[in-house]
Amino acid sequence: MQTAFPTRSHRRLVLLVASFIVLATGAVAAAIGSVAIPLETLWRIIAAKIPGMTIAPTWAPSWETIVFDIRLPRIALAALVGSALATSGATYQGLLRNPLADPYLIGVSAGAALGATIAIVFSFGAISLFAFIGAIGATTLIYALARAGGRTTPTTLILAGVALGAFLSAITSFLMFRGESAFNTHQVIAWMMGSFSLSSWQDVAVMIPYLGIGWLVLYLNARTLNVLQLGDVQAQQLGVPVERVTMILVASASLITAAAVATSGIIGFVGLIVPHAVRLVWGPDHRFLLPMSALIGATFLILADALARTLLSPSELPVGIITAFCGAPFFLYLLRRNRETLI
Amino acid sequence: MNTLQLRAEGISFAYQDKFVLNEIDLAIKPGELVGLIGPNGSGKSTLIKCLSRVLVPQRGRVWLDGHTLASLDPQQIARHIAVVPQAVELPPGFTAFEIVLMGRAPHLDWWQNENARDKEITRAAMEATGTWSLAERLVNQLSGGERQRVVIARALAQEPEVLLLDEPTAHLDVKHQSEVMELVRRLNRERGLAVLVVFHDLNLAAQYCSRLVLFKEGRVYKTGSPREVIAPDVLREVYGIELLVFPHPQNQRPMAVVAVT
Amino acid sequence: MSTRRISVALTALTIIVLGLTACASPPTAAPTTAPAVFITVTDDAGRQVTLKGLPTRIVSLAPSNTEVLYALGLGDRVVGVTEYCDYPPEAKQKPKIGGFANIDLEKVIGLDPHLVLATSIHAKTVVPELEKRGITIVVVEPNNVDDVLTKITFVGELTGASENANRLTTQLKSRIDAVTGKVATAKTKPRVFYEIDKTLFTPGPGSFIDDMITKAGGLNIAADAKGPYAQLGPEATIAKDPQVILLGDMNFGESPESVKARPGWANISAVKNGRVIPIADENIVSRPGPRIVEGLELIARALYPELFK
Numbered sequence: 001m002q003t004a005f006p007t008r009s010h011r012r013l014v015l016l017v018a019s020f021i022v023l024a025t026g027a028v029a030a031a032i033g034s035v036a037i038p039l040e041t042l043w044r045i046i047a048a049k050i051p052g053m054t055i056a057p058t059w060a061p062s063w064e065t066i067v068f069d070i071r072l073p074r075i076a077l078a079a080l081v082g083s084a085l086a087t088s089g090a091t092y093q094g095l096l097r098n099p100l101a102d103p104y105l106i107g108v109s110a111g112a113a114l115g116a117t118i119a120i121v122f123s124f125g126a127i128s129l130f131a132f133i134g135a136i137g138a139t140t141l142i143y144a145l146a147r148a149g150g151r152t153t154p155t156t157l158i159l160a161g162v163a164l165g166a167f168l169s170a171i172t173s174f175l176m177f178r179g180e181s182a183f184n185t186h187q188v189i190a191w192m193m194g195s196f197s198l199s200s201w202q203d204v205a206v207m208i209p210y211l212g213i214g215w216l217v218l219y220l221n222a223r224t225l226n227v228l229q230l231g232d233v234q235a236q237q238l239g240v241p242v243e244r245v246t247m248i249l250v251a252s253a254s255l256i257t258a259a260a261v262a263t264s265g266i267i268g269f270v271g272l273i274v275p276h277a278v279r280l281v282w283g284p285d286h287r288f289l290l291p292m293s294a295l296i297g298a299t300f301l302i303l304a305d306a307l308a309r310t311l312l313s314p315s316e317l318p319v320g321i322i323t324a325f326c327g328a329p330f331f332l333y334l335l336r337r338n339r340e341t342l343i
Numbered sequence: 344m345n346t347l348q349l350r351a352e353g354i355s356f357a358y359q360d361k362f363v364l365n366e367i368d369l370a371i372k373p374g375e376l377v378g379l380i381g382p383n384g385s386g387k388s389t390l391i392k393c394l395s396r397v398l399v400p401q402r403g404r405v406w407l408d409g410h411t412l413a414s415l416d417p418q419q420i421a422r423h424i425a426v427v428p429q430a431v432e433l434p435p436g437f438t439a440f441e442i443v444l445m446g447r448a449p450h451l452d453w454w455q456n457e458n459a460r461d462k463e464i465t466r467a468a469m470e471a472t473g474t475w476s477l478a479e480r481l482v483n484q485l486s487g488g489e490r491q492r493v494v495i496a497r498a499l500a501q502e503p504e505v506l507l508l509d510e511p512t513a514h515l516d517v518k519h520q521s522e523v524m525e526l527v528r529r530l531n532r533e534r535g536l537a538v539l540v541v542f543h544d545l546n547l548a549a550q551y552c553s554r555l556v557l558f559k560e561g562r563v564y565k566t567g568s569p570r571e572v573i574a575p576d577v578l579r580e581v582y583g584i585e586l587l588v589f590p591h592p593q594n595q596r597p598m599a600v601v602a603v604t
Numbered sequence: 605m606s607t608r609r610i611s612v613a614l615t616a617l618t619i620i621v622l623g624l625t626a627c628a629s630p631p632t633a634a635p636t637t638a639p640a641v642f643i644t645v646t647d648d649a650g651r652q653v654t655l656k657g658l659p660t661r662i663v664s665l666a667p668s669n670t671e672v673l674y675a676l677g678l679g680d681r682v683v684g685v686t687e688y689c690d691y692p693p694e695a696k697q698k699p700k701i702g703g704f705a706n707i708d709l710e711k712v713i714g715l716d717p718h719l720v721l722a723t724s725i726h727a728k729t730v731v732p733e734l735e736k737r738g739i740t741i742v743v744v745e746p747n748n749v750d751d752v753l754t755k756i757t758f759v760g761e762l763t764g765a766s767e768n769a770n771r772l773t774t775q776l777k778s779r780i781d782a783v784t785g786k787v788a789t790a791k792t793k794p795r796v797f798y799e800i801d802k803t804l805f806t807p808g809p810g811s812f813i814d815d816m817i818t819k820a821g822g823l824n825i826a827a828d829a830k831g832p833y834a835q836l837g838p839e840a841t842i843a844k845d846p847q848v849i850l851l852g853d854m855n856f857g858e859s860p861e862s863v864k865a866r867p868g869w870a871n872i873s874a875v876k877n878g879r880v881i882p883i884a885d886e887n888i889v890s891r892p893g894p895r896i897v898e899g900l901e902l903i904a905r906a907l908y909p910e911l912f913k
Binding site (some may be wrong): 003233236239 | 392395396397416417419420421422424425428431433434435437441445446448449451453454455456457465501518532
């Protein structure tokens with residue numbers, strides 16, 4: 001007979017360690033690039049920026065530009081996008097009670113792709129803005145469609161998502177074809193595969209408010225997400241306003257996914273694999289799952305981006321290809337190891 | 344002591360166009376252990392859902408003392424009415440303690456986490472149901488009877504005045520059936536809860552309930568004491584088979600067995 | 605401290621660190637003395653660009669611009685080229701900074717260029733990003749054959765090589781005039797179909813190749829298409845009955861034989877009269893650099909074999 005309350009207190013330590021790993025990975029990634037900057041010099045370049053430190057520059061000014069204006073914004077953006085996708089994926093997997101859900105299931109990717117294609121084919125520019133509007137628009141439509149029959153259940157949401165997604169993809173393909181330009185098609189496909197190659201601090205600044213709001217709402221609803229795992233009926237019998245919570249979660253998760261996709265294209269696997277892997281190892285409590293997924297997602301994407309820009313230097317691989325290649329075998333490995341706790 | 348009673352007034356519910364419940368009037372008073380029996384598909388589970396506001400009846404009202412359920416939000420309802428569902432599948436990966444702790448949800452604001460008092464109430468609920476020793480075990484590793492008791496503990500953690508149980512002993516062996524019903528009876532007596540239990544087993548219903556409600560095709564066919572309801576001509580009308588009824592040797596409550604031809 | 609508080613604190617800390625780094629990033633290295641302004645121009649994307657001094661380190665983001673630089677004798681000032689810059693052969697030895705539209709910003713900045721020459725495909729993506737980091741970048745995009753000469757002069761201005769530019773453009777102009785002069789004497793112009801690829805992509809009005817066909821005295825059968833690139837169906841192509849077919853997709857497997865084998869194509873005049881001409885190096889026809897004149901001459905020869913022996 002035990003006396004103490006059961007806790008999982010080592011989780012706090014794990015989160016702390018994971019945070020440091022994110023920072024360390026970022027530091028390592030800052031040392032990697034197509035221009036070889038020695039690690040020691042890198043530290044001095046960064047240290048020189050700390051107010052109060054006076055270090056005489058022994059490096060070319062272009063190196064400072066490379067570190068602070070090319071590499072660091074990329075790394076920061078990769079971290080933000082990775083955490084956004086992983087958090088959103090964890091939310092959808094919890095909300096839909098489906099471990100194979102990903103952030104793109106409810107229309108975000110189809111809508112964003114259509115928006116981006118319209119911007120590219122009609123040369124409107126502002127690809128990010130169009131992608132964002134497309135993503136939010138598609139999700140709203142899909143939610144409304146699912147709601148039209150009464151309540152939104154996981155099944156109706158997924159069905160509506162697949163149906164509208166297919167429709168939007170058809171329009172996108174038609175536009176690409178009618179665009180009659182090989183270059184436009186190339187641009188659309190390149191955008192869809194995801195990339196951080198032209199990231200700047202502005203992109204980072206734009207993402208932060210969306211990610212901040214969305215993440216805050218999602219984390220505050222983590223306990224409710226736990227209760228939702230019991231199913232809609234039991235959750236309602238425990239006082240959860242299921243319909244309202246579903247709407248809030250869909251809205252918040254879609255918001256951060258749309259922001260991520262608008263900034264850097266459709267990067268797959270992060271939102272599916274990361275939360276699933278975290279759940280396999282540490283269980284389904286969303287109060288741990290959400291922040292841990294965010295941290296691991298950030299680390300994963302920083303590394304993937306570092307690979308993307310160095311493997312075929314000076315050409316760049318779309319980072320979505322890296323995530324796909326890395327994601328699949330990792331998941332298979334975890335699957336074999338944890339058969340009993342497979343959800 | 345509990346003073347809240349739950350009352351259904353003229354409840355009619357239809358799935359699409361088919362009415363599954365027709366003008367149901369039913370009251371559960373504090374301290375009562377009411378049994379709901381009837382053939383499969385007679386609307387018993389649907390009534391539980393209407394009484395817990397998971398389903399909204401097209402006609403009629405459900406009263407929780409002086410308030411209609413329609414005037415209360417889900418959280419308010421859940422603070423007074425707890426439901427133990429049928430043969431429940433619990434999400435794997437959670438411990439028994441975490442599942443029972445979810446029973447505190449009605450008493451927390453959406454942004455709040457459970458505090459020490461919530462955990463204390465959870466422990467008390469688990470001790471009352473004999474599940475405290477299972478606290479750190481993962482629910483998917485528990486037996487059917489253990490899982491059922493964990494869900495009852497969760498219902499208790501809600502600190503309800505009304506307890507609705509939907510076939511809590513289905514799929515349980517004799518020993519566990521008895522354990523669960525003894526527990527329910529004890530809680531009913533000690534806490535004065537208003538309890539409604541849906542039974543598929545007539546004899547179990549007769550043994551434990553002070554009053555029985557017999558459903559037939561979505562209507563109340565008969566309500567009364569076990570001796571009044573468990574009677575051969577009544578049961579023949581409802582179930583369509585011949586049953587022999589005789590008193591239990593220890594407490595004279597009716598026992599029904601199928602007549603052999 | 606609860607997990608939640610730690611997470612919130614860590615998030616706040618991360619945002620603060622990011623914020624500090626964002627504030628700390630410099631726009632570019634500060635020059636030590638006021639630079640002498642060498643020249644201010646308006647480029648082909650409508651941007652005002654100021655060059656601070658003679659550019660001796662030049663990066664080219666397109667093969668056409670690379671060819672222009674070498675033709676102006678500036679080969680040793682070129683410090684970075686794309687993977688597709690294959691002419692002249694010496695260009696292949698230079699450090700690579702990327703491919704088609706996919707440019708490695710880091711590499712470009714690391715080469716410390718005084719001037720980067722881009723084209724319109726970079727205008728909305730690479731150009732603003734390099735500009736933000738203090739790189740002088742100019743968009744050069746000729747629209748037609750005559751425009752190529754204008755741009756050569758432009759690049760000459762930018763690089764202080766105006767003399768070489770003049771010499772080059774004069775040469776090229778006389779070759780162009782030779783072609784247009786000769787074909788002006790022709791009594792009938794042949795109908796021409798230029799095939800970009802097997803799906804019958806063809807250059808329409810406003811495109812470079814269309815301009816070349818016209819200058820070479822041909823009638824582009826896609827002259828009434830809706831844009832600079834059109835896709836004629838096989839029916840439309842057969843109906844227009846081109847007298848000369850130029851195969852720009854020889855390197856993708858098409859040949860006079862494969863064209864003849866297409867259903868219904870055997871009756872087209874060009875096929876019947878054996879005037880399906882594959883273009884061996886289609887770069888001279890599509891790259892808007894100095895060799896475009898060779899391309900013009902090649903097309904003229906294909907259209908008027910008797911005039912250009």
